[in-house]
Amino acid sequence: MVMRAPFKRQRNQPTLWRISLKLATWNVNSLTVRLPHVLDWLTANQPDVLCLQETKQEDSKFPYAALQEAGFNAVHNGQKTYNGVAIISPHPLQDVHLDLPNFVDAQKRIIAATVLGVRVICAYVVNGQALDSEKYPYKLQWLEALHAWVTDELTQHEKLALLGDYNIAPDDRDCHDPVAWEGQVLVSPAERAAFERLLALGLHDSYRLFHEEAGQFSWWDYRMAAFRRNMGMRIDHILVSEALKPLCLDCVIDKAPRKLERPSDHTPVVLTLANA
DNA sequence: ATGGCTTATTGTATAAGA
Numbered sequence: 001m002v003m004r005a006p007f008k009r010q011r012n013q014p015t016l017w018r019i020s021l022k023l024a025t026w027n028v029n030s031l032t033v034r035l036p037h038v039l040d041w042l043t044a045n046q047p048d049v050l051c052l053q054e055t056k057q058e059d060s061k062f063p064y065a066a067l068q069e070a071g072f073n074a075v076h077n078g079q080k081t082y083n084g085v086a087i088i089s090p091h092p093l094q095d096v097h098l099d100l101p102n103f104v105d106a107q108k109r110i111i112a113a114t115v116l117g118v119r120v121i122c123a124y125v126v127n128g129q130a131l132d133s134e135k136y137p138y139k140l141q142w143l144e145a146l147h148a149w150v151t152d153e154l155t156q157h158e159k160l161a162l163l164g165d166y167n168i169a170p171d172d173r174d175c176h177d178p179v180a181w182e183g184q185v186l187v188s189p190a191e192r193a194a195f196e197r198l199l200a201l202g203l204h205d206s207y208r209l210f211h212e213e214a215g216q217f218s219w220w221d222y223r224m225a226a227f228r229r230n231m232g233m234r235i236d237h238i239l240v241s242e243a244l245k246p247l248c249l250d251c252v253i254d255k256a257p258r259k260l261e262r263p264s265d266h267t268p269v270v271l272t273l274a275n276a
Numbered sequence: 277a278t279g280g281c282t283t284a285t286t287g288t289a290t291a292a293g294a
Contacts, residue, residue: 029293030283054293056284081284082292127294167294180278186294221294222281233294265282265294 020249021116021273022047025163025236026257027124027219027266031055031084034264035063037257039070041268045254048089049115050268051122051163055084062086077111085111085122085164103145110146112153116275118244119157121150123164128185136185139167143194151201160241162203165266167235168195170205173214174234186233203239206251206271218253219266227258238271247274 024047028034031052042050055062055078062076071090077098078084085108087093093113100110109124123146128139154160168191172178181187199205207216217232226232240248249272258267 033283054283127292129292129294165294184294219294224280226281235294262282 018275021275022270023049023161023163023238024268024270025051025238026268027053027165027236027264029054029264032057037260039066041257042070042072048091049120050088052086053124053165055086056081057084075111075113077108079108083108083124085109085124087111087113087120087122089115091115100145100149102148103142117159119153119160121162123162125165125167127167130185131183131188140190140194147197154201154241158241158243161244162239165235166237168192169233169235170195176231186235198239202242204245206238206240206248209248210251216253218269222265236266236269238269244273247276249274
C-alpha cells in the first residue's frame with residue numbers, strides 16, 4: 001500500500017518558475033540509519049526528485065513526517081530487512097506504480113511516479129552475489145522483465161528517467177580493477193549486455209554524456225579503506241529517454257555524503273535537466 | 277592476503293551486500 005505525505009509547496013521553489021530540474025539517486029543502505037544524512041542532503045541540495053534504494057524498512061517505519069517537515073512528499077515500496085525503494089520530491093507524485101507488473105517478485109525493488117511531467121522510475125537491481133549463485137539467473141531474468149516493462153512505459157511517457165542502483169558497471173572504466181573483478185557480478189558480459197539492451201531502447205547514460213574518464217565511482221566497499229584508495233565501481237546510474245537527452249545540463253557524482261561519519265557505501269548521483 | 281565492514285535479525289552467530 002502506497003502512503004503519501006501531503007503536498008507542501010516550498011516557498012522558495014515555485015514549481016512553474018524553476019529553470020532547471022535536479023534528479024538524484026542514492027542507495028542509502030538502511031534509511032533507518034541514514035535518515036540524518038538524507039535530510040541534510042535534501043536541505044542542502046533541494047532536488048526535484050530523490051530516488052532511494054535499500055531503505056530496508058516496512059512502509060509503517062518510513063519517515064513521512066520528517067520528510068514533510070523538510071518540505072518533501074514521498075512514496076515508498078518497502079519491506080523488512082532487505083531492499084525497499086522510495087521517491088522523494090517537493091512536487092506532487094502522480095500515477096504511482098509499485099513493482100514490475102510482468103514479474104512475480106517478493107522483493108520490493110521498483111517504484112515509479114510522474115513528477116512535473118517526467119516519468120521517474122526508481123529501481124534497485126538485483127545484486128546477483130556470484131555467477132554460480134542461483135541469485136545470478138534471478139538477476140538476469142529480473143533485468144529482462146525490467147527491459148520489457150520500460151519498453152512499455154516509453155510508449156506512454158516520452159520524458160522518462162530510469163534512476164537507481166543497477167548493480168552493473170557498464171564498462172571497464174567503471175571498475176577500479178577490471179582484472180581482479182573478472183568473473184564476478186557487476187561486470188559480467190551478460191549483465192553488461194542487459195545494460196546495453198536498456199540503452200538500445202533509446203535510453204542514455206546521462207553521466208557519460210558529460211564525463212568520459214575512467215575511475216569515477218558511485219560505490220566503494222566498506223572494507224580495505226576502499227573509499228580513501230578510490231577502489232570503487234560506478235554502478236548507480238541515471239538513464240534518460242531521447243526526449244530528455246537534449247535537456248541534460250550536467251550529471252555529477254556527489255562524493256560528500258560518502259565522507260561523513262557512518263556513511264552509506266553508495267553516494268548520490270545527480271542529474272540537472274533544463275526545465276523545458 | 278578474496279579478508280578486512282556494515283546492516284539487520286525476535287540475534288548472541290548468520291546472512292547479505294557489492
